[in-house]
Amino acid sequence: MNKIIIITGATSGFGKAAAEKFAAEKWNCIITGRREEQLHAFADELRTKYHVRVLSLVFDVQQRDQVFAHLGNLPEEWRQVDVLLNNAGLALGREHIDQGDPDDWDTMIDTNVKGLxxxxxxxxxxxxxxxxxxxxxxxxxxxxxxxxxxxVYCASKAAVDTLSHAMRIDLLQHSIKVSAIHPGAAKTEFASVRFKGDEDKAAQTYKGFEPLSAEDVAGIIYYTASLPAHICINDLVVTCTAQADGIYFFKQ
Known part of the structure; x- marks a missing residue:
């Protein structure tokens, strides 16, 4: 019997690459996203290419009622969930705090923290x-x-780090694993979204070094999910070779 994974934010980036990877390994996939046409087209592609079952659910993780309406009432045949990949997230803006846009702050916190x-x-x-x-x-x-x-983006992802630790402790009694994977610079739609479609600024983000790809991170996610039941990768930071941490890069 094929395993089941739920992937949020599956229309682009890490989420889309992860869905492709798990489907290729014959996992049935529940994929979610806000972009209806893209999500359903991607679901059809996965079914055709990998011959797995795919359930596509269109909603915004920021909207609590939508989340519970869709994920809290899954069809009976989809309830044997093995893995939840909380992938949906974003960065908006790159300004000093005194110049920041509170609407951007709300979107990041509502997606990256509350949505998760x-x-x-x-x-x-x-x-x-x-x-x-x-x-x-x-x-x-x-x-x-x-x-x-x-x-605010850093703060929202620090919250993900802390929440992952808290979940791991609270869910020990249920034998549920909790892993947090922390990618460094990766060439996806991330920079384009952050700079609100300014492709020149987005391109500068990755200039002078080879960043991670979405497929690189998807492979790491799959490895993490595929370990034996008694092994849990708790916390994993992964960067390209040119990046030492969140701040230091070597650029040509």
Missing amino acids: LYVTRAVLPYLTARRQGHIINLGSVAGKDVYENGN
Whole structure:
């Protein structure tokens, strides 16, 4: 019987690459996202290419009612969830705190922190009922090292780091694994979203070094999810070779 993974934010970046990787390994996938047309088209692609079952759910993780309406009421045949990948997240803006846009702050906190909490709470009953399962939270090196103009984004990812630790402790009694994976610079839509479509600024983010790819991170996620039941990778920071941590890079 194929295993089941839930992946939030599956229309781009790490989420999309992870869905591709797990489907290729014959996992059935529940994929979520806000972009309806893209999400359903991607679901069709996965079904055709890998011959797995795919359930695509269109909602915004920021909206608590939507999260619980969709994930809290999964069809019976989809409730044997093995892995939850809390991937949905974003950065908006790159300004000093005194110049920051409070609307951007709300979006980052509502997505990166509250959205993760809503999704986890909606899915946990399926895991606790079986006394097994694995939650993988996508953090960032920005949650480990604060950098100039990172302020609220760094704070939101530091919250993911702390929440992952707290979940790991609280869910020990249910034999549920919790892993946090913290990627460094990776070439996805991240920079384009952060700079609100300014592709020149986005391109500068990765100039002078080879960043991680979404596929690199997806492979690490799959490895983390595929270990034997008695092994849990608790906390993993992964960067490209040119990056020492959240701040220091070697650029040509």
